[in-house]
Amino acid sequence: DVKVTQSSRYLVKRTGEKVFLECVQDMDHENMFWYRQDPGLGLRLIYFSYDVKMKEKGDIPEGYSVSREKKERFSLILESASTNQTSMYLCASSSHAAGSHIEQYFGPGTRLTVT
Amino acid sequence: AQRVTQPEKLLSVFKGAPVELKCNYSYSGSPELFWYVQYSRQRLQLLLRHISRESIKGFTADLNKGETSFHLKKPFAQEEDSAMYYCALNMGDRDDKIIFGKGTRLHILP
Numbered sequence: 446d447v448k449v450t451q452s453s454r455y456l457v458k459r460t461g462e463k464v465f466l467e468c469v470q471d472m473d474h475e476n477m478f479w480y481r482q483d484p485g486l487g488l489r490l491i492y493f494s495y496d497v498k499m500k501e502k503g504d505i506p507e508g509y510s511v512s513r514e515k516k517e518r519f520s521l522i523l524e525s526a527s528t529n530q531t532s533m534y535l536c537a538s539s540s541h542a543a544g545s546h547i548e549q550y551f552g553p554g555t556r557l558t559v560t
Numbered sequence: 561a562q563r564v565t566q567p568e569k570l571l572s573v574f575k576g577a578p579v580e581l582k583c584n585y586s587y588s589g590s591p592e593l594f595w596y597v598q599y600s601r602q603r604l605q606l607l608l609r610h611i612s613r614e615s616i617k618g619f620t621a622d623l624n625k626g627e628t629s630f631h632l633k634k635p636f637a638q639e640e641d642s643a644m645y646y647c648a649l650n651m652g653d654r655d656d657k658i659i660f661g662k663g664t665r666l667h668i669l670p
Contacts, residue, residue, distance in 0.1 A: 480660075485569065485662060487566075487661055488604075488646065488663075489660075503657075548594070548606035548609070549658060551604040551605065552603065
């Protein structure tokens with residue numbers, strides 16, 4: 446079974462803090478993604494990566510950065526957390542080897558609260 | 561622009577009644593469509609994909625290119641179907657980026 450793990454289920458941070466969210470997958474997937482999930486807004490793509498050290502902006506990259514130093518790990522960084530970044534953050538991975546008719550596998554999510 | 565529209569935020573259906581979750585898409589290429597589901601306290605997971613033409617947990621979805629729709633259907637709702645459902649479009653890029661709809665919460669009434 447593909448496993449995608451995220452470092453924390455719940456996180457509470459103060460405004461202005463630097464926040465690191467870690468995601469690890471164990472299936473040697475090339476592609477990794479960070480989304481935020483908000484009621485009424487669905488899933489919105491923040492950043493994605495299709496290879497080590499590669500990153501691409503998604504739909505809402507402002508206020509975020511990412512790091513992919515190893516294939517299995519994709520980190521999301523909030524340089525200076527703000528209250529409007531309070532959300533559920535989902536990490537996902539997928540393999541391009543199987544072509545495009547494949548699924549993304551999701552982690553359990555990190556619920557981040559910025560106070 | 562590519563877009564996935566789920567017109568209903570919430571759908572309440574009685575147990576045993578038919579279910580239809582609507583999804584419309586906008587994409588000029590050849591679409592690859594999926595339904596994802598998130599049960600309470602569980603992670604988001606794939607329910608079905610149009611290319612497989614499969615029935616999963618009694619759910620089916622047919623791609624209608626003329627109406628640009630991919631509605632999810634089940635003839636008889638069960639209480640365990642209560643969940644959040646997302647329709648998703650894969651544009652077939654090398655990075656397998658997916659566009660998700662805003663989701664529909666399905667609530668099965670006893």
